[in-house]
Amino acid sequence: MLEIKNLHVSVGDREILKGLTLTVKDGEVAAIMGPNGTGKSTLSYVIAGREGYDVTQGEVLLNGENILDLDPHERAARGLFLAFQYPVEIPGVATMQFLKATLNAQRRSRGEPELQTPDLMKRVRDAAAKLGVSQEMLRRPLNSGFSGGEKKRMEVLQMALLEPSVGILDETDSGLDIDALRVVSEGVNTLRSPHRSFLVITHYQRLLDYIRPDTVHVMAQGRIQRSGGPELALELEKNGYRDYIAEEAA
């Protein structure tokens, strides 16, 4: 479960999140929709612990624990996963080597025994097959020279292996053609479970045809402006965000 309470975040002198409050229950898929420049990516980075953001007020609770003072790797080990909008290319680090390092770092952090290579290989192969990630991709340096679709599939592959309790998908649909969108969405859907929550950040309704949300939240001007069910996404697709922007400006 993810609880965001009255979150205020600034970068330099500019306040970007202005008292954002949102709860995603166990098993829930919550979608955040909103126009560009409204702080959606800031929200995902702040939850994951990126440097450069000042949290001036508020809390983020992961399964009841405030994680704002934890380092990014500690948040990950406690079950948080951020699927990046722009997965970073890391030349020189083989994908398989990276997967082994991250899986075992998280296990060590939780006091669990490390996975041995054969066990790890089997898990990776099984998960990769489901997502159409080729063995050749696993041998390449992480995300290096991957197409947009390959990068997003790699994000979902990592999520499947790391088994987080909260997954944040930041604009996972950006840069995907319709076939890749389907594969990635199916990958996410198979990970849905009563013990896992998702926060799906997008500005198009299209992704939500594939990943059906339980709740939809409209974010604008650094706050949640309105919450509702899946029908809210359809309404936004029809009317756009102008009501929310106009409201703020008024």
Next chain:
Amino acid sequence: MINLSNEADAVYAAQFETMRDSGAAQRRTDAYRAFAARGLPNRRVESWHYTDLKAALTKPAPLATTHSVTHALARTHDAVRLVMVDGKLRPDLSDLDTLPAGVRMQCLQEALASAGPTVTATLWPDNADDAAIALNGALMQNGLVVTVAPGAEAPRPLELITLVSGNEPQAVFTRSALIVGAGAHIRIIETHGVLDAGTEAASLAGAQLNHVLTMRLDADAKVDLLTNVAGFGETSVSVVSLIAHLDARARLNAHQLIEGGGLLRRQIFAALDGEHAHAAFNGVTLARARQHADTTLVVDHRQPHGESHERFRTILDGQAVGVFQGKIIVRSAAQKTDGVMQSKAILLSDGATMNNKPELEIFADDVKCGHGATCGRLDRDQLFYLMARGLPRGEAESLLLAAFANEAMAGIEDEALRDFFEARIGAWLTGRAGA
């Protein structure tokens, strides 16, 4: 006119007197005069602008005379080993009986006494006008002269180990030569360090090593050279030089790992003297604390169709100072030269300094040459990505730094040797992350 204006020069003058009659008296005298006319290089000498050897050697240590007693030396490579400690060949630590067929080894003293024209030309090359090398020529105590017969193919690498024992400050001057006959192939591992490195005595003793390896590759010869400089204490001063001559179609594939310690200068002078000669120089330098690590390289293309590739990576932490000076010269005769030089540095702290100076001097008109030099910090996006996946900062940094450094080691053809170098880089990074 010999200038004895300071204490260091006076010490070297006295040391030269003791070495004058240790073989090749005329060559030594010429070398000493060349040195004394200039003195130790300081910042006013352009090629030493970033490394002030004169300031570092105000008190030259006495020439090494104490040769430590029998000492076990861990074997790190499957190689035929030749060990010098404090400027003296140590048969007890060397594999003199198992030299590969076609490989002959003489001590420098023997070689000087019976030197033929090839040995003489190799030991006294014409393409390294440098005061530190001149000083080495005047004071060289010993060395190994290795000859590989034409066409020989040495199945195991030859490991040349030069150690300074760390009991008290002492200066070691060694000069070795490698003469590789036409079409022969040999792998050489050069290891320079301190006996009992890591002990308090070794780090305080302040070893002063001036080593020169001269190399001559006849037509179609091939040498894989791996150089590791490691373990020097914080008060040590080391200059480790390589001077190479390549004849037609000869190939030199060189990799070096320089692990900082005190003031350290690696200098390479390579002359491509035959058509289609090919030289690759790759290196990783790791330095921390107040270490000073300089790599200076001059590649001189003298004949057409030569190729040279240089790829260097430097990682600096603490207050360390790194230097990379790389100069590619393309003479007017050297048409169709292909030369690419790249030096990249990552600075891990605000106190570290990198001096990156690539240079091209091109006198031919039909060549393909380029260079690139960068200095930066670790990429924050990459670091955050790895941490968001569960890697603690130190581990994430080490993973990225290893990837950065290993790029320069990718061309080591022998997998076991490549693994060895990568493991040493990994150990340095782990030591840093744990510190």
